[in-house]
Amino acid sequence: METNAAPYMLLFRNSGPENYQYLSPEQRQQLMARWNTWYDDLSAQGKAIEGQPLELERRLVSGIGGERIVDGPFAEAKEAIGGYVKLMVSGLEEATEIAQRHPALEYGLQIEVRELTHACHLGVQHHTSSQLSAV
């Protein structure tokens, strides 16, 4: 891993089951295998740190004291984040190039690329990067 690597998040949208319903079982298996290869290659290079799918069930909490709770699923399912991958890479350019190689883009997947800041805006010191270096 490069010493000046910084943490980035790839956020996956429009990755719901409906995107793949017209694929044959063989095509689904191939897509899954390509997706895993994409991740495993990055992981072997130390560039992908972790990744995980998110359950489809959602709940939106808002209002003072969390008085408004909206249960999913929502109409705008395409907007929902379906999973994420955390990268350690040289910058936004490299993170974007990695996202561009994703095999599910051809099936409608949308990837948002965001850098993780080292300190949050409330001023609390962030200590994830020191943990990450031990991975």
Add this chain to the structure above:
Amino acid sequence: MARADSAAPTADAPGATPTLPPLQLVEHFFRHETGRLHGALIRLVGIHNLALAEDVAQEALLRALRTWSMGGVPANPSAWITRVAMNLARDAFRHQRMATTKEPAIVTHFEQTLPTSAAVADNNTEIRDDALRLMFICSHPSIAPDAQVVLALKVLCGFSTGEIARAFLSSEAAIEKQFTRTKQRIQAANLPFDIPEGEDLGPRLDGVLAAIYFLFNEGYKASAGDRLLREELCQEAIRLASLLVAHPAGDTPRSHALLALMLLTSARFSSRIDEDGDLLRLDDQDRSKWDQSLIERGLLHLVAAAQGHELTAYHVQAGIAACHCTAAAAASTDWGPDSAPLR
């Protein structure tokens, strides 16, 4: 952690050894799981609920795709997918019960037979029996032979409508229409989801063998359709026949003869087409390309086929195929003493 897979029920605890190679699925896993799920679900919900079983299997497979793409393949993918499918089926039935209040008995039965937590069926006998029951449904005499093959490919082998259409040079709409008609027929005829016994077994087994033979021939005809897919039809026919002979009900000389015939024939697959894609006559084929492991398996089943006194068309054809496969060159083919008319 190399890859987070905490969403999988059988996943290791977080922090599992990152040096383990990532799990890969066996070839055709999704396709064969579709067939397996259909069998398990139909046993629970009944053959008249075939459409529900299809929807549930489809949804379970889609969830597996989504979760395993992002989270990696769980340690026991079959168990994972079975549990998801069973939960989906139970939810569907609860929903139906609330909507109609007509099937409480089935729901009760269903919940009693649900596999408990981690002990999800990895039971080979059960899987084999479900597959066999499905074979008897797919080859039922009330269904026309070509419809039988589409039904088997869809329900038993997990092919998509698009794949079947490509293999048969047909349109997806035509295949879908035929499949819908077959499903209506099954529902109307109230076919039993069981393995025939006693004197019913013989003729029904002949029906299964005929359907498998038809499936193999559809794949073997190299004249039209997607060649790779058509070879997979042949592989499916061999897989089904292998399941059949492994079951006491299907372990008959004629089943072994059919399996031998298909193994010995498919051993010559890779040599029957030249570089331009044209068919090669047997005399012109490169015999070193023949698949020796398939020939060996075929000859073993031919031995098993010789037990007892049955002599069927499958025996004769398998015998001829064996003559070819064991000859080093076309000229040295040992036709045997009684086979002059075969030359």
